[in-house]
Amino acid sequence: VQVLKVNHFNKNFTTLFLNQDLNDNKHNNIDGVPPVIGWERTSHGKLGPKIADLGALINPEKLAEQAVDLNLKLMKWRLVPDLDLDVIKNTKVLILGAGTLGSYVSRCLLAWGTRHVTFVDSGKVSFSNPVRQPLYNYDDCLSGGKPKAATAAENLRRIFPGVNAKGFQIDIPMVGHPIKDEKKEYEDFKKLAQLVDANDAIFLCLDSREARWLPTLLGNVKHKIVINSALGFESYLVMRHGCIDPANNLENQIEGRLGCYFCSDIVAPKDSLTDRSLDQMCTVTRPGLALLASSLATELFVSILQSPMKQYSNHIAHDKTNILGCLPHQLRGYLHNFETLKLSSKNFRCCTACSVPVIREFREHGWHFVKTALNDSTYLEDVTGLREFHKNAESAAVLLDEFDELACEDQGIE
Template identity: 50%
Template sequence: MDQKVIQFFPFRSFVDLSFFQALSTKKLNDFKLDQSEKLVTGLYSIPVALSSGSNNLVSLNGDSFEFKISTVASNEYISNGVLLNFNTIDDFRNLDKGKLIQQQGQKLWNLIVNGEIELTPSKLSSFYLITFSDLKKFKFYYWFAFPAIHSDWNLDSEFLVSRVSEDEGLILAEIEKWSATVNPSQRGFFLLQKSDDGWKVGKLDQWNDFYGLDNGVVTVGFADPSSSPHHPGWPLRNFLTYLQHKAVRNVKVLCYRDLSYLNTEHRSLWLSLKFTGTDMNKPIRVTGWERISIGNSAAKLAPKMADLASLMDPRRLADQAVDLNLKLMRWRIAPDLDIDKVKNTRCLLLGAGTLGSYVARALMAWGVKKISFIDNATVSYSNPVRQSLYTFNDCFNGGKPKAKQAAESLSLIYPGVESEGYSLSVPMIGHPIANETSEKIAYDQLVDLIQNHDAVFLLMDSREARWLPTVIGCALDKIVINAALGFDSYVVMRHGSRESTTDRLGCYFCNDIYAPTDSLADQTLDQMCTVTRPGVALIASGLVSELLVSIVQHPSGRAAPATKDPDSADTETFTHPLGIVPHQIRGFLHRFEQIKVTGQNSPYCSACSDAIIDAWKFEGWEFVKKALNVRNYVDEKSGLAEVQRKADEITVDENWDFDDEESEEF
């Protein structure tokens, strides 16, 4: 009778990034220089598809060190492992690997002989893992061994390999029911017995109940991670060694591969095997170091190396963590959301106080990578409790410059952000020039900063401080967003774009009948400080960041028309993945009310009218000098003064003349 040598598909390893992260933590905090063996746990599974990439994989992840039985899925099986982490690459390389795997095979054989393997059958599919962790370069060298003891079994030519028949299909349901009742460490290998009542499934420690002393022909099964139509998976090798020790000479093996929820034809295989050796307890031979394939060359014995420098570096990990929420948002809620448009928007914050601090934090949460600050103040003792980028220590010795400290704080919070702070006094209308040289330098720097950013946020305390950035931002057609606070009210608005194809939206100054003037002179302390309910700044800051995101998601960008509620009769029909793009949002905390307002550009605006923008573009600093030094210059230039004069020229109609006597009657 012809016989055929049985061939097995070897195990392969799959190590998730989270395992190396956990190993790094263990090495730094627990292992240190300890080179003793550590227990780890892997999982293998019945593949869900015949061509699945998970075939014959033993997988490890971050939970492998602190493994929980409750996490094992119904189609997963435990592989008990041992980790040996070396302190040097030389120790890793110079290990006598032949001696090691022989020792592991002998340990496994001892477990079979003394009966312990029947209590924990998962050790039949165990592994040994050697590693070296180069934590400076985030490189991990590792090599798996899946010790397998050689045993003398061949396929019986009378019954080589066949699929489970429809008549035998009930056995698969019985295995699935049995698996749900036993510990996951025991369900990978099982005993089978057929009777008039059907199939019976049992644990290895029930051997005597199933077969007694008659081991002539037995039927067993194992969870098979292979999807080959002809070859079983690696776990069968040590299972056959166990059967050899049990003095079995003929065995029918079920390679269990079926998952009930797949609703496919039976994939499980029957093997008929004969023991061909003469000595049931001869010295053991062990194999099992993992082979790897490099290019088109044949697989060879060699370790693997995971170079995770780009992933394990803390800055990279921070980048991944910041991106996670944004990616989940896109994957689960808004698949059309263009995250890169937000991340690549360069943001300039004028004002690094309460609003500036909260706006910056919100922009970072959206993944914005470029955030710059302009502020000429220093951190005072009243700031840290309201301004989240400062601490008590920042107030010492007169206080650190706010803009620079805000930028440094952002970098400490998230190193991936590119942040700069500029201690700069913005020239203010109504405040005559005291030192033209220094103010010209500040002006030139302000223009350059606005030019080199995409979005400008006006978050200052006074109206006059917002005027010049409004002019420049409008002239350069940047996204300009304004936020202003009252005691219990706030306004958040975007300035209109000169590129708008529909009605152009107004700016912060479009409703003024006079150009802004010096509002700080002769003010008392309570008038100079922004006195507001603490929650108002947080609400307004959140709206500022969300308004920016809404603008950049709109295909028209900064020129997007104002939209109200989707069911409003006069609303723009387009909405982007996050909803609408309003012009102004005004809130009133005393009655917890929020409204949306739309206002059109004024042709006489002191900041964004064509006359003012054209004057700045043509004259530059000379225009700014006149605006700051000459009283009512901006009113005249914009046309506001003429509007006022026309209003004053209204006289009483001559038909209403009356004498003194008539007036007395009135």
């Protein structure tokens, strides 16, 4: 809204025109008022119109934006003077999975003032979703269901118009799932890689273990913040992935950094979806679990942004120097006894997602490496050295059995 202030000669009043054409002759012929004969001087001493933008005072979208920011600024002014709100606002977030976890994560991000959110999902809204996923309603389920990613972005903008929310319908290529349509899967891979490039942080809120493999790899290769969240029936995991530091030589980072979601595995991810029975196709959890995991994932993300070393920070279990306190590697919670554990683990040198051999192969061969891994998950065991690791473990087990037998013979035990 623009306001034009016009002073009338020898008259003790000012006329204000709202959203009027300055060249409209009607302004010069107001009943009972002498015509305008000139302009008031500006702050620079020149004659001209004075225009004021009142959008911040009467535009509801601007008012909403101010209210959101004010709530966060009160936190900064009263309690945490060193809190950097701008880094939270300007960080671009990619949420993989627009289901229960993804929906709640996006709502928490809005509350923290994040302005850039992108959803990726391949599904459609079903009738079971709205009661558990706050970004959808009953109307979104009709006519076969709307695409989840685009609908989540649209509804997020309805909650707060100031957010730049986008949604993309992409089938994330999954390790252990042989390629059926190479052209489509390559396009999905390329688009996912572009989205990872375009964003600063990635939230893994996906339904299956193997769907997290490629985003984990891409996040590490491109040095992104990666927050992983997973649910059981009454347990949850929230963790931040360790990250390859581009300032150091790759060969010097074989071990010693924080691990990723796959570092505790001694086998490559496999297809866990094809043979599921009907009752296993949906994630069955206690309803409140997703809210706990999502809120902790978001708070962990914000704590990372406030840390000087960001995603390269080590596990910090107790710290009074960090602005928002400790910065754990993993949070594992159990509703059965209402317990939350802060855990830490180093990376596994033979990890199928973040080990140096995997990162090196991806950098050299790109899609060809991914395609081979999708068609044959045992390929990853060869690349990482897991197969050799298994052989050495079997040999050690045989030697241990022989040692036990000799010890028993020496003691006269049959």
